[in-house]
Amino acid sequence: MLTLALTSSTALVGVAIADGHELLAMDSVMTERRHAETITPMVGEVLDRSGSDLHAIDRIVVDIGPGRYTGLRVGITTAKMLAFALSVPVVPVTSFELIGMAVAEIDHAGPVVAVVDARRDQVFAAVVGNGDPGRGPLVVAPADFAASLPPNSLLVGDGADRYIEEFGRWATVEPGVVPNIAGGACVGGERPSTPAARIEPLYLREPDAAINIKTRPGVGAVTRR
Amino acid sequence: MSSARDLFLAIETSCDETSVAIVADGTETLANVVSSQVEIHAPFGGVVPEVASRAHLQNLEPVLTQALRQAVVEPDDLTAVAATHGPGLIGALLVGVTAAKTLALAWNKPYVGVNHLEGHIFAAFLERPDVRLPMITLLVSGGHTSLVHVRDRGEYTVVGSTIDDAAGEAFDKVARYLGLGYPGGPVIDRIASGFAGEPIAFPRGLMDDSLDFSFSGMKTAVVNYVRKHPDTPNDAIAAGFQDAVVDVLITKTMQAVKRHGVISACLGGGVAANSALRRRFEVACDDLGVDSLVPSRQFCTDNAAMIAAAAHWRLRHDGPTPLSGGATPSLGLGS
Numbered sequence: 001m002l003t004l005a006l007t008s009s010t011a012l013v014g015v016a017i018a019d020g021h022e023l024l025a026m027d028s029v030m031t032e033r034r035h036a037e038t039i040t041p042m043v044g045e046v047l048d049r050s051g052s053d054l055h056a057i058d059r060i061v062v063d064i065g066p067g068r069y070t071g072l073r074v075g076i077t078t079a080k081m082l083a084f085a086l087s088v089p090v091v092p093v094t095s096f097e098l099i100g101m102a103v104a105e106i107d108h109a110g111p112v113v114a115v116v117d118a119r120r121d122q123v124f125a126a127v128v129g130n131g132d133p134g135r136g137p138l139v140v141a142p143a144d145f146a147a148s149l150p151p152n153s154l155l156v157g158d159g160a161d162r163y164i165e166e167f168g169r170w171a172t173v174e175p176g177v178v179p180n181i182a183g184g185a186c187v188g189g190e191r192p193s194t195p196a197a198r199i200e201p202l203y204l205r206e207p208d209a210a211i212n213i214k215t216r217p218g219v220g221a222v223t224r225r
Numbered sequence: 226m227s228s229a230r231d232l233f234l235a236i237e238t239s240c241d242e243t244s245v246a247i248v249a250d251g252t253e254t255l256a257n258v259v260s261s262q263v264e265i266h267a268p269f270g271g272v273v274p275e276v277a278s279r280a281h282l283q284n285l286e287p288v289l290t291q292a293l294r295q296a297v298v299e300p301d302d303l304t305a306v307a308a309t310h311g312p313g314l315i316g317a318l319l320v321g322v323t324a325a326k327t328l329a330l331a332w333n334k335p336y337v338g339v340n341h342l343e344g345h346i347f348a349a350f351l352e353r354p355d356v357r358l359p360m361i362t363l364l365v366s367g368g369h370t371s372l373v374h375v376r377d378r379g380e381y382t383v384v385g386s387t388i389d390d391a392a393g394e395a396f397d398k399v400a401r402y403l404g405l406g407y408p409g410g411p412v413i414d415r416i417a418s419g420f421a422g423e424p425i426a427f428p429r430g431l432m433d434d435s436l437d438f439s440f441s442g443m444k445t446a447v448v449n450y451v452r453k454h455p456d457t458p459n460d461a462i463a464a465g466f467q468d469a470v471v472d473v474l475i476t477k478t479m480q481a482v483k484r485h486g487v488i489s490a491c492l493g494g495g496v497a498a499n500s501a502l503r504r505r506f507e508v509a510c511d512d513l514g515v516d517s518l519v520p521s522r523q524f525c526t527d528n529a530a531m532i533a534a535a536a537h538w539r540l541r542h543d544g545p546t547p548l549s550g551g552a553t554p555s556l557g558l559g560s
């Protein structure tokens with residue numbers, strides 16, 4: 001089972017190819033705004049390095065978020081179009097899961113929580129290890145989230161990094177943890193897949209204008225071209 | 226399918242239309258599927274960028290499937306895959322650009338990034354491949370209002386543009402003020418068309434020697450008039466406002482035609498769907514003895530066929546765009 005995996009929901013753009021549980025090739029870079037510029041050539045390069053032909057790919061694993069809206073759409077658009085062109089199904093994974101995979105080897109007794117920067121003074125959060133898996137995904141202000149953390153929590157992800165001072169008083173933060181796309185490619189073969197048309201981003205929040213319209217109609221709209 | 230033909234698949238997602246087209250040899254439209262988001266944005270009274278981006282992602286695959294089916298084209302038959310890479314809303318543009326680049330990679334075809342404004346210019350060639358150049362193109366929509374001197378394909382000079390609002394923006398604002406709904410252009414067009422009385426005379430903005438436009442003063446004039454004459458029916462105001470806008474657009478375009486000595490004049494952009502503008506544009510061109518090009522409405526408003534037509538020429542002229550290409554929200558003509 002040849003699996004191609006993509007992530008671009010955070011500042012990390014990553015591509016990996018695995019044959020079953022064996023990683024064949026991967027690449028990733030950190031970029032603030034160049035997700036679209038980065039991901040397409042990276043798919044081509046990782047394919048070349050893996051020695052596999054694009055048309056031999058059996059399924060596409062894609063990070064469906066939560067995360068940055070634009071980056072998220074770049075990754076999902078890439079996955080949908082690859083699946084369309086190759087007539088293969090897609091396996092959705094969350095950014096929480098991919099971040100969790102990055103710390104799967106860490107020995108920590110308490111709950112492990114993936115925290116993704118949601119901008120607008122909020123974070124997305126979900127328990128990814130040793131805790132109540134029913135907890136999350138949350139969209140929450142960092143201060144409220146910090147105060148509600150169970151004892152001995154380990155926080156990972158770009159949201160944990162951003163609010164490290166706030167969270168550090170209540171929990172342990174392991175900084176610099178990014179989605180593990182190689183891990184995503186290696187588990188893709190055993191996950192349930194779905195037709196590409198059914199893949200939707202995990203936005204977890206309405207567009208600002210949709211929130212504002214209840215109180216301030218017209219705010220956030222631009223005119224048509 | 227004759228393999229001698231150049232088949233271009235193009236994707237347009239710069240604003241609030243998701244469109245995929247397949248065009249043969251830069252002129253023959255085999256499919257031009259457009260999914261409009263007007264209804265989704267209507268409650269906001271304008272296009273909301275994040276809402277538009279989300280809808281593009283949802284609409285893209287069905288629109289793509291429909292275009293390929295309608296054109297009866299297999300991906301193998303394609304020459305290249307193109308997308309609008311600016312100007313427009315960045316999040317919206319990136320859906321189309323990423324889709325086109327990915328398809329190009331998967332199908333092993335060249336990718337071509339296209340300037341949306343150049344697309345509007347090429348819309349004319351879809352129906353009139355024999356058009357004689359040089360020409361003046363009036364690009365008029367909710368996002369831009371400009372006069373472009375088209376000396377040849379790929380050789381453009383913007384000779385006039387709006388110093389404040391775009392014409393389509395003024396239509397939207399006046400319609401909103403009068404409580405007529407959104408989008409403003411079509412509703413004002415409809416009301417004005419059905420009005421048989423004497424339209425209110427509004428001042429024309431910036432009617433000097435320059436080829437630049439100003440529409441914000443005309444919108445203010447409408448507001449002031451309604452304050453002073455609150456009982457005037459909406460249709461007399463809408464018809465008067467449309468008259469004033471069309472008058473300015475026609476006068477400036479014909480000034481540009483004379484000044485630059487061109488032999489054709491062309492309309493493009495969403496406001497080019499306005500029936501009064503289309504009618505008067507043809508009459509004014511006839512009066513000056515220049516060839517008038519008024520593309521059918523489906524090619525005036527945002528569509529991917531015009532992007533495919535421009536891509537056909539761009540690929541031959543510049544070669545493919547690298548897969549590391551992105552999108553530029555403020556891309557200008559000639560840049």
Ligand SMILES: [Zn+2]
Pocket residue numbers: 225341345366494495526527
């Ligand atoms: Zn346009």
